[in-house]
Amino acid sequence: MQFQNIDKAVYQQRSRYTYIGISGLLIVFTLLWSSLFIAVFSSGPDNFYLNLLGVVAAVFSVVPVVLTLKNKPWFYEVMYVWRLKQELNKINRKMAALVKAMNTGDVTAFEIVKFSYLGSRQIWELDDNTLMLNELAISENKLEQQAEQFNLGVDANNYSTSALQNY
Numbered sequence: 673m674q675f676q677n678i679d680k681a682v683y684q685q686r687s688r689y690t691y692i693g694i695s696g697l698l699i700v701f702t703l704l705w706s707s708l709f710i711a712v713f714s715s716g717p718d719n720f721y722l723n724l725l726g727v728v729a730a731v732f733s734v735v736p737v738v739l740t741l742k743n744k745p746w747f748y749e750v751m752y753v754w755r756l757k758q759e760l761n762k763i764n765r766k767m768a769a770l771v772k773a774m775n776t777g778d779v780t781a782f783e784i785v786k787f788s789y790l791g792s793r794q795i796w797e798l799d800d801n802t803l804m805l806n807e808l809a810i811s812e813n814k815l816e817q818q819a820e821q822f823n824l825g826v827d828a829n830n831y832s833t834s835a836l837q838n839y
Contacts, residue, residue, distance in 0.1 A: 683749040701730035777822040787831035
C-alpha cells in the first residue's frame with residue numbers, strides 16, 4: 673500500500689456523509705424489517721427477538737449497498753482511509769515481533785514501523801486527532817536514531833503487506 677494525498681476537507685465531508693448515510697439506512701431498514709417481522713410473526717407484547725432479527729436483517733440489507741458503492745469515485749478518500757486503518761491494525765498486531773526484529777537491525781522491520789508511524793500521522797491529521805501527534809513525533813525520532821545506530825536507510829515506501837507476514 674502506498675500513501676495517497678488526500679484533501680482533508682473532501683475526506684471529512686465525504687466520511688461524515690457516508691457515516692450519516694449508513695446510519696440512516698440502518699435505521700430505516702431496521703424499522704422496516706422489524707415492523708414486517710412483528711406484523712407477520714408477533715404473538716404477544718414481547719417483540720424483542722423480532723426487533724433483534726430486524727436489526728440483523730437490516731445489516732444484511734445494507735451490506736450489498738455498501739459493497740456496490742465502495743468502488744465509486746465519490747468514496748475514494750473514505751475507502752483509502754479505511755484500507756489504511758486496516759493495514760495499520762495488521763501492523764499493530766505484529767508490533768512486538770517488529771520491535772524485536774528492529775533491535776537486531778532488520779531494515780524491513782524498520783520500514784514497516786515507519787510506515788505505521790506515517791500512516792498514523794496521516795489518519796490523525798485527516799481526522800483532526802492532534803492529541804497524539806507529539807508522542808508520535810517522539811517515536812519517529814527514536815526510530816530514526818535507532819536506524820542510524822545500524823546505519824540503515826529507512827524508506828516507508830518499501831512497505832508491503834507481504835513483508836509483514838515474516839513477523
